[in-house]
Amino acid sequence: xxxxxxxxxxxxxxxxxxxxxxxxxxxxxxxxxxxxxxxxxxxxxxxxxxxxxxxxxxxxxxxxxxxxxxxxxxxxxxxxxxxxxxxxxxxxxxxxxxxxxxxxxxxxxxxxxxxxxxxxxxxxx
Numbered sequence: 120x121x122x123x124x125x126x127x128x129x130x131x132x133x134x135x136x137x138x139x140x141x142x143x144x145x146x147x148x149x150x151x152x153x154x155x156x157x158x159x160x161x162x163x164x165x166x167x168x169x170x171x172x173x174x175x176x177x178x179x180x181x182x183x184x185x186x187x188x189x190x191x192x193x194x195x196x197x198x199x200x201x202x203x204x205x206x207x208x209x210x211x212x213x214x215x216x217x218x219x220x221x222x223x224x225x226x227x228x229x230x231x232x233x234x235x236x237x238x239x240x241x242x243x244x
Contacts (some may be wrong), residue, residue, distance in 0.1 A: 128235045129235065129237070131234045131244045132232075132233050133233075136228065137209065140205070141196040146191065149207075150168055173189075174189070203226060
């Protein structure tokens with residue numbers, strides 16, 4: 120952004136926090152992404168299928184707890200593998216940024232898009 124200002128331009132930064140998206144990952148789509156986009160197959164693909172299979176959750180507060188629920192979507196946000204699965208799942212979003220000429224950076228569940236222009240073209244940014 121310093122060089123943008125030095126050129127007499129204005130800059131825009133869009134920050135997207137996608138942390139809630141961890142809960143929306145469809146396991147079937149995730150396995151398809153692994154298989155077709157990243158060419159994961161055979162035993163490795165079976166391992167990921169096993170990782171997603173039979174996941175459950177239960178809420179506990181004090182002495183109260185909910186019933187156990189089967190999880191058909193989502194990946195654990197706090198796990199090392201959950202983060203890698205999420206990044207793999209959303210990595211093609213860079214193509215959308217690129218189609219619109221927007222430089223972007225992805226890190227875990229944070230996405231940043233930047234733009235700059237002369238002040239007379241502020242509406243375009």
